[in-house]
Amino acid sequence: MSKVPITLHGAELLKAELHRLKTVERPSVIAAIAEARSHGDLSENAEYDAAKERQGFIEGRIAEVEGKLSNAQIIDPVSLDADGRVVFGATVELEDVDAGKTVTYQIVGDDEADLKVGKISLNSPVARTLIGKFSGDVAEVHTPGGVREYEILDVRYE
Template identity: 55%
Template sequence: MEQIPMTLRGEAKLRTELERLMKRRPLISQAIAEARELGDLKENAEYHAAREEQGICEAQIRDIEFKLSNAQVIDVTRMPNEGRVIFGATVTVVDVNTDDEVTYTIVGDDEADLKENLISVNSPIARGLIGKMEGDEVAIATPGGTKEFEIDKVAYI
């Protein structure tokens, strides 16, 4: 089974979501029981809605449990990689052409959220940055064309 790279923050977020879903289980079961008491199940919209919600909840639980069981949790604060871009690092880059500064954190696929500048380790920008050092200039082929960046700062938080 292939391990799924994940940061400590990503693992904590998944565990919190799993806990929330586990607490919903009995509430959904109770809603199904109450809907059953209403009579004919063939035309009982409340029953069908509760069963559908139960199916979605159980699928989400299985998905999270699978991800956690195959997670390779990486704590970058314990890794001696001063100045090198690695999985889990927070990287500040400067666009060479526009002088725009952006800070990205390189995370696992499931943790990626561009609105929070969390980019997947498999994204073109992350793949272009991994292994580089603070101060390096890199040219990265992106879907929008080639971007040139200078790595300004690498942090492990």
């Protein structure tokens, strides 16, 4: 399987989630299963069924996070030396040429993308268009609403 890029911050969040799942969630659900077992007949025990279902979810998520971390290519944007070029992990300040509105995005991996906090996926149309461009360039982004032009005002690695 090929490596998937992830920022250092994104990898730290996944590691923290994995730690929480293994040290808090897993022991909690094991205790809930033991408690439900102590109530007797398991065939009609809704608490037991719910705890077993929760255990399956937790174990599945642990496997998923471990898989993501094992396939991750961790990139620290601070250590990038891309000479002002837009690359994975870069924070890009853009101006919508038509609307005159300024937006700032950081280009991150699929799992980290969250438009509310200004993080867009490397695979988004905007990011794919911006990759390789420099400050001062104009990028034409093909969106479902039509073509939009963005001028790259600044490229930072933070």
